Amino acid sequence: MDDQTINEMVIKCPVCSIEGVAKSIMKEIEIPHFGKVMETTIKCPSCGFKHSDIITLEQNDPAKYILEINKNNLSIRVVRSQSATVIIPEIGIKVEPGPKSEGYVTNVEGVLTRFESAVKKALNLFEDDESQKNGLDVLNHIKELKDGNENATLIMLDPFGQSNIVSDNVEILEIPEDELRELKTGFSYIEDT
Template identity: 40%
Template sequence: METKSVNIIDCPICGAKNALKIMTNELDIPYLGKVIETTMICDKCKYRKSDILPVEVKEPKRFILKICGEEDLNKRVIKSSTGYIKIPELGFEVKPGPASQGYISNVEGVLNRLEDSLKTLMNWVETDEEKKKAEEILKRIENIKNGEETATLIIEDPLGHSAIIGDGVKEEKLTEEEIKLLNSGSVFIMEK
């Protein structure tokens, strides 16, 4: 069952009167359950934000997938706004923060998002060594997408709303200790 609503308000970003359209849909998504999908778009300044907010609390979970080839790149990924993403081989970890958004994609889409984030971070690096490290990670992401290198995609969600769906995905319940260790944050590259 799908419930839709649309509201129009003044944009808090640019101040334009009756310019921000807020569209919400209540959906029942397989593996995720009932969610509220929200999209905000300003006709004036083009501000845009989308999110998927789960209605139900589920069991805290960790999903682990060894990315070995093209078949793995096509596996479905549901990442809620409370989901953590890790690729230990690359030293990558994405922690949810206040502006974190949920999305539904596939493994290749997650790698593309990580690539885009890394390219943005490269604009802020201060040394040639940092730039070289970032370029090496970009090359490794490309190798993973081309099946020339393997990596492990881990998604942890203390509210149980994230998932990797497909054959070969290992699913584990998070312990109370593991849940406490998960902190809010942003994107960073861990030293290896």
């Protein structure tokens, strides 16, 4: 993956409003067998705010991407746009797009790491026994997946076709009308089953 910074500027932080400290960095990322992606990251060292978005330069049809997560697929490139829903049904994880959701370019292992930190955050917020038990259970499964000891399914649904899983092993399906209508653009959360 080749990164090239094409623009960097100092901005007013959208969260703490401090002037002259926060940075907006625009990068062009070339992804083999896919194309170019623009990534914009805003970082504020003053309040710790960090947010990234990606824009893919090609527009595809709405699509559902299905990939088996196994030890051979951990390094497969994943492009997740802000509008994509990401699901691992076997471990009860579903992340839906929302105002705070981020676009990112990573690999399957990186997606798992993101879920891991989201679950850890949730564990700090929800202290009841049930949530703790579920959370720890999910973390366990994520660890086993990252270590290549378990298999599961990674499903990504993007109503705007801006996302992608770059692999010959990926199954790409159309999103049926009724499922397309159900897709959230609201807030994001981690759902326990």
